[in-house]
Amino acid sequence: MLEFARYDAAKRIKGSVYLAVGMSLLATFAVWAYPSYSEAMDMEQLREAFPEPMIQAFNIQTMASLEGFLAVELYMFGWVILLGLYIAYSAASIIADDIDRGRMDTLLSMPVSRPRLALERFAALGVPILAVNVVTPVVVLVSADLIGESLAVVDVVALHLLSIPYLFACGGIGLVASVLFDRASIAQRVALGVTFGIYLVESLLTGTDYEGLGAIAPMRYFNPNEVLINGTYDLVGAAILIGMMSILIIVSQLWFVQRDL
Amino acid sequence: MGAIELDGLTKDYGDVLANDDVSFSVETGEIFGYLGPNGAGKTTTIRMLLGFINPTAGTARVLGNDIRDRKALIEAKHRIGHLSDDQAFDEQATGTEILDLHAAVKGDERRAELLDLFDPPLDRQVRDYSSGNVQKLGLVTTFMHDPDLVILDEPTGGLDPLVKHRFAEFLRAERERGVTVFFSSHILSEVRRLCDRVGIIRDGRLVTVDPIETLLSRSGKVVRINSAGPIPTEFVDIDGVHDLETSVPDGHVADPDTEFTECTFTFTGDINALLARLPDHEMVDVSIEEAPLEDVFLRFYGGDEDA
Numbered sequence: 001m002l003e004f005a006r007y008d009a010a011k012r013i014k015g016s017v018y019l020a021v022g023m024s025l026l027a028t029f030a031v032w033a034y035p036s037y038s039e040a041m042d043m044e045q046l047r048e049a050f051p052e053p054m055i056q057a058f059n060i061q062t063m064a065s066l067e068g069f070l071a072v073e074l075y076m077f078g079w080v081i082l083l084g085l086y087i088a089y090s091a092a093s094i095i096a097d098d099i100d101r102g103r104m105d106t107l108l109s110m111p112v113s114r115p116r117l118a119l120e121r122f123a124a125l126g127v128p129i130l131a132v133n134v135v136t137p138v139v140v141l142v143s144a145d146l147i148g149e150s151l152a153v154v155d156v157v158a159l160h161l162l163s164i165p166y167l168f169a170c171g172g173i174g175l176v177a178s179v180l181f182d183r184a185s186i187a188q189r190v191a192l193g194v195t196f197g198i199y200l201v202e203s204l205l206t207g208t209d210y211e212g213l214g215a216i217a218p219m220r221y222f223n224p225n226e227v228l229i230n231g232t233y234d235l236v237g238a239a240i241l242i243g244m245m246s247i248l249i250i251v252s253q254l255w256f257v258q259r260d261l
Numbered sequence: 262m263g264a265i266e267l268d269g270l271t272k273d274y275g276d277v278l279a280n281d282d283v284s285f286s287v288e289t290g291e292i293f294g295y296l297g298p299n300g301a302g303k304t305t306t307i308r309m310l311l312g313f314i315n316p317t318a319g320t321a322r323v324l325g326n327d328i329r330d331r332k333a334l335i336e337a338k339h340r341i342g343h344l345s346d347d348q349a350f351d352e353q354a355t356g357t358e359i360l361d362l363h364a365a366v367k368g369d370e371r372r373a374e375l376l377d378l379f380d381p382p383l384d385r386q387v388r389d390y391s392s393g394n395v396q397k398l399g400l401v402t403t404f405m406h407d408p409d410l411v412i413l414d415e416p417t418g419g420l421d422p423l424v425k426h427r428f429a430e431f432l433r434a435e436r437e438r439g440v441t442v443f444f445s446s447h448i449l450s451e452v453r454r455l456c457d458r459v460g461i462i463r464d465g466r467l468v469t470v471d472p473i474e475t476l477l478s479r480s481g482k483v484v485r486i487n488s489a490g491p492i493p494t495e496f497v498d499i500d501g502v503h504d505l506e507t508s509v510p511d512g513h514v515a516d517p518d519t520e521f522t523e524c525t526f527t528f529t530g531d532i533n534a535l536l537a538r539l540p541d542h543e544m545v546d547v548s549i550e551e552a553p554l555e556d557v558f559l560r561f562y563g564g565d566e567d568a
Contacts, residue, residue: 101352105343110338110363111337111366261314
């Protein structure tokens with residue numbers, strides 16, 4: 001068991017290092033930029049200066065503290081949007097790429113079931129997800145310390161922990177696309193489009209009659225603001241995200257197992 | 262029980278009937294050739310046998326397992342080797358990494374022995390492989406777990422003649438060890454060299470299954486006659502003569518409408534009866550050769566089965 005997970009995990013290490021470095025740079029930049037912003041202007045005014053849809057889309061609550069600033073600049077943008085899209089995109093090639101390149105027959109001529117193959121390779125997404133969530137909080141905390149700001153260590157760690165089920169749920173969207181489409185490029189585009197689309201639905205329909213639609217969006221259940229500013233952890237949200245991921249995996253497996261390759 | 266038993270196996274793609282009610286069986290320990298041109302439906306059959314696509318109707322048993330029973334078929338794959346017609350591996354992996362993955366999943370008792378025979382550059386990434394090297398790596402992954410049954414889809418594509426020869430020797434030795442081989446090909450000489458029996462598929466329908474000798478005897482002999490003097494055409498106008506061509510080259514005195522000094526034809530009757538009919542003429546040259554399998558093939562594809 002786990003041969004395919006191990007193989008894929010090993011293949012993902014290099015990219016995960018780049019990803020962790022990239023996100024750490026983004027984090028360093030966000031922390032480093034905060035003092036010059038806060039000295040140059042009233043950060044509450046900066047918040048007001050954003051157009052209303054953007055305040056809503058990024059769920060901007062306050063920018064007048066490093067916590068609030070990071071929640072928007074690093075976590076809403078970097079984690080919820082960028083990483084969410086990246087993981088969905090990456091998951092979209094799990095099955096489709098092998099079908100696209102004619103490698104699936106070779107893989108399945110081994111004694112392995114399709115659901116197991118899909119699940120193990122999905123699990124290998126854990127490598128980039130963990131790498132980025134282990135390295136970046138350290139960088140964030142050290143950088144904050146360097147500029148003389150203090151962040152609640154527990155909140156930062158909790159935020160990164162809570163982002164793990166969120167990112168796996170985004171991966172689940174990619175996995176579904178991956179079994180639905182034979183061409184990796186199409187699966188990837190669909191995964192990106194759907195993930196971003198439901199993010200928009202969730203953020204822009206808030207406060208309208210259609211708010212309920214946002215319930216299908218993973219973004220509803222992962223809120224960096226709450227964690228960093230209020231120190232509240234939405235464990236029910238995390239459980240919902242795990243459930244969402246499980247459903248998406250099972251749907252993918254059920255579709256994958258019965259389809260013609 | 263046969264190693265592979267097809268029972269009315271059908272795959273209907275709507276616009277194409279890729280396999281139409283195909284039934285035959287491959288006996289344990291034989292090399293069975295599955296012959297047909299590109300697009301005849303060979304790969305479709307193989308992909309159904311391995312569970313990659315679902316049959317529209319009918320079924321098959323592979324090593325006794327119904328192909329519709331997914332669990333049983335996956336379990337059976339511990340004893341099956343498969344080489345796809347378009348073998349492809351993770352381009353970013355080295356040959357060794359690929360073999361290690363296969364070894365971890367299904368075993369690699371014969372890896373070293375196979376690498377002596379087929380020697381892909383294991384330290385290089387697959388992206389740098391020639392098609393021949395991809396095929397060699399595929400042959401190693403196909404046989405490394407010492408399968409009882411191997412299913413090979415166009416196995417010699419991309420191999421150079423030397424490796425092809427080595428592969429043929431290897432396959433014969435595998436048969437001696439009791440391995441069952443099912444392999445598809447559109448290359449007739451290959452099938453003839455290797456196979457015990459041959460199934461011919463055409464437009465998704467099985468045309469015939471025969472031992473290779475039967476196929477060759479049905480295809481007859483090619484006879485060439487070159488006589489010093491004219492022979493009346495009626496002497497060769499008998500049952501079993503096909504594709505008769507007669508000629509009178511310059512310098513010979515004969516009526517080309519009724520006589521010949523040179524002729525070629527395919528003969529499917531008793532060769533002694535033919536020789537007895539030939540008149541007491543002085544021959545310059547007579548040759549009787551086995552018909553090329555291409556002709557057999559053409560005959561089936563021409564739809565003229567008793568020719």
